[in-house]
Amino acid sequence: MTWRRLRRLAVQLGPPLCAALAMLAIWELWVRWAHPPRFLFCAPSEIWHEAVARAGELGAATWKTTVAVAWGFALSAVLGVAVAVILSSNRVVERAFYPFTVILQTVPLVAIAPMLVIWLHAGVRAVAICAFIVSVFPVITNTLSGIRSIPHPQVELFWLYGARPWARLWKLKLPGALPSIMAGLRIAAGLAVIGAVVGEFVAGELGADRGLGIVVVVAAKQGELPMLFAAVALASLLGIAMVGGVNAVAYLLMHRWHVSQRPD
Amino acid sequence: MSALPSQPPVPSRGAIASGLPVRVSRLVRRFATQAQAPVDVLTGIDLEVPPSEFVALLGPSGCGKSTLLRLVAGLDAPDGGTVEVGGRPIRRREHPDAVAFVFQEAHLLPWRTLIKNVALPLELRGMPPGERRDRALHMLERVGLRDASERYPSQLSGGMQLRGSLARALVTDPKLLLLDEPFAALDEITRQRLDGLIYELWRERRFTALFVTHSLREAVFLSQRAVMFSRRPAHLVADRRIDFPVERGPELRGLAAYNDLVEQLHHDLLIAEGGS
Numbered sequence: 214m215t216w217r218r219l220r221r222l223a224v225q226l227g228p229p230l231c232a233a234l235a236m237l238a239i240w241e242l243w244v245r246w247a248h249p250p251r252f253l254f255c256a257p258s259e260i261w262h263e264a265v266a267r268a269g270e271l272g273a274a275t276w277k278t279t280v281a282v283a284w285g286f287a288l289s290a291v292l293g294v295a296v297a298v299i300l301s302s303n304r305v306v307e308r309a310f311y312p313f314t315v316i317l318q319t320v321p322l323v324a325i326a327p328m329l330v331i332w333l334h335a336g337v338r339a340v341a342i343c344a345f346i347v348s349v350f351p352v353i354t355n356t357l358s359g360i361r362s363i364p365h366p367q368v369e370l371f372w373l374y375g376a377r378p379w380a381r382l383w384k385l386k387l388p389g390a391l392p393s394i395m396a397g398l399r400i401a402a403g404l405a406v407i408g409a410v411v412g413e414f415v416a417g418e419l420g421a422d423r424g425l426g427i428v429v430v431v432a433a434k435q436g437e438l439p440m441l442f443a444a445v446a447l448a449s450l451l452g453i454a455m456v457g458g459v460n461a462v463a464y465l466l467m468h469r470w471h472v473s474q475r476p477d
Numbered sequence: 478m479s480a481l482p483s484q485p486p487v488p489s490r491g492a493i494a495s496g497l498p499v500r501v502s503r504l505v506r507r508f509a510t511q512a513q514a515p516v517d518v519l520t521g522i523d524l525e526v527p528p529s530e531f532v533a534l535l536g537p538s539g540c541g542k543s544t545l546l547r548l549v550a551g552l553d554a555p556d557g558g559t560v561e562v563g564g565r566p567i568r569r570r571e572h573p574d575a576v577a578f579v580f581q582e583a584h585l586l587p588w589r590t591l592i593k594n595v596a597l598p599l600e601l602r603g604m605p606p607g608e609r610r611d612r613a614l615h616m617l618e619r620v621g622l623r624d625a626s627e628r629y630p631s632q633l634s635g636g637m638q639l640r641g642s643l644a645r646a647l648v649t650d651p652k653l654l655l656l657d658e659p660f661a662a663l664d665e666i667t668r669q670r671l672d673g674l675i676y677e678l679w680r681e682r683r684f685t686a687l688f689v690t691h692s693l694r695e696a697v698f699l700s701q702r703a704v705m706f707s708r709r710p711a712h713l714v715a716d717r718r719i720d721f722p723v724e725r726g727p728e729l730r731g732l733a734a735y736n737d738l739v740e741q742l743h744h745d746l747l748i749a750e751g752g753s
Contacts, residue, residue: 364584366580370578389586389588470629471587
């Protein structure tokens with residue numbers, strides 16, 4: 214059993230890891246042989262050395278960004294699902310407010326971020342709100358379409374047995390929409406990282422207490438290419454970890470009953 | 478003390494009439510369409526069903542049988558006329574336990590195990606977990622699914638899922654059971670088995686039953702009375718008693734009287750198809 218699970222893990226992780234290693238190797242060899250200008254490219258090994266040398270600084274920045282991402286994502290999950298539930302409860306309410314959720318999706322973050330700095334001051338709170346704004350829309354739309362796709366007879370069944378609104382929510386709407394909610398959260402997890410890093414460009418704290426976004430900006434200005442790449446790599450690792458976390462939760466909640474979670 | 482339904486098994490036909498009577502008078506239902514005038518589906522249907530009668534509703538596709546059933550369940554509101562169940566107009570949530578509805582498909586909730594699906598109606602009315610578990614388990618035993626109680630619907634065959642939905646419908650010990658072509662998608666053997674099961678359950682519990690079906694054989698096998706509707710707008714074409722001197726079982730299907738009745742209903746159906 215455990216052996217089979219290990220094998221499945223190897224089958225899943227093997228190909229992407231090999232692909233990544235191959236690309237890194239090609240990159241490294243190219244830099245060593247072709248000697249591109251130092252201010253344009255650096256080798257993976259240099260990035261690695263830089264990352265190890267400044268591990269403390271990078272670790273602190275990653276932690277800072279992670280906190281903002283976690284808050285922003287949590288807000289997206291809770292408020293996104295709540296808003297969708299409210300919108301789904303009434304057609305008029307939905308028609309009145311749904312267009313405004315689209316605004317969240319379309320207004321450029323860099324335009325809102327300065328306002329957030331004015332209201333909240335630069336820092337984790339403003340950055341978390343940036344992550345939230347960027348990531349909440351997919352949660353709302355997916356949850357909404359999930360609730361709407363619940364088969365009508367199931368809704369009628371609850372009605373026939375005189376289910377209270379609270380029971381309808383917890384025993385029908387939320388579990389029925391769960392596969393869609395998880396799909397929305399999966400998208401939101403990646404977007405929250407983007408929102409936080411970009412948010413930090415404008416609304417991040419400077420100085421010693423800085424997040425990955427600020428590390429990126431500073432490294433770019435000072436031409437510290439390896440540091441820039443290291444920060445970007447950490448941000449993408451954070452994104453992968455977030456999506457992996459959502460996948461794990463989806464598996465825990467649905468593996469016994471939903472087709473999306475069956476091993477093929 | 479027993480957590481089981483209070484109804485004792487009834488040994489012989491008509492011993493206890495515990496079902497609710499249904500009275501439909503001058504029922505009108507029309508559906509709005511986008512482009513044209515509204516479509517009249519029911520234009521003044523009258524139907525009286527005494528307690529504990531098993532009635533099959535027959536007729537051409539789309540004639541309004543299912544609409545009638547939904548109106549009786551209170552899932553839809555009429556444009557005119559009245560539906561009375563147990564002598565009172567059916568209204569929202571008035572008899573949540575007394576009326577049960579079996580849909581065309583099983584519609585078990587996929588995230589619940591079979592037993593939790595069957596216990597759902599009891600859960601929604603606030604019965605304590607232990608008691609509803611006992612009753613759900615008893616009901617599952619009755620439909621032959623006790624061993625599958627901890628499985629999820631996706632792990633069950635179509636026939637098992639329908640038996641599960643039947644158990645869910647009967648777990649509250651309803652006095653009126655409404656069945657909307659529940660077995661249309663099943664193979665013939667499974668269907669006959671489930672018909673046999675419904676018949677047994679009806680003999681035990683004596684609920685009133687309205688059964689919409691396309692199968693004349695199924696109707697004759699199960700019901701005491703067959704009502705045939707015409708094409709839209711529906712009106713009654715035939716209303717036949719179905720009575721056999723013998724117990725209904727697989728051997729009934731070989732009986733001459735059985736086949737004669739099926740033949741008669743087939744004739745009625747041709748008239749109904751002709752419309753008016």
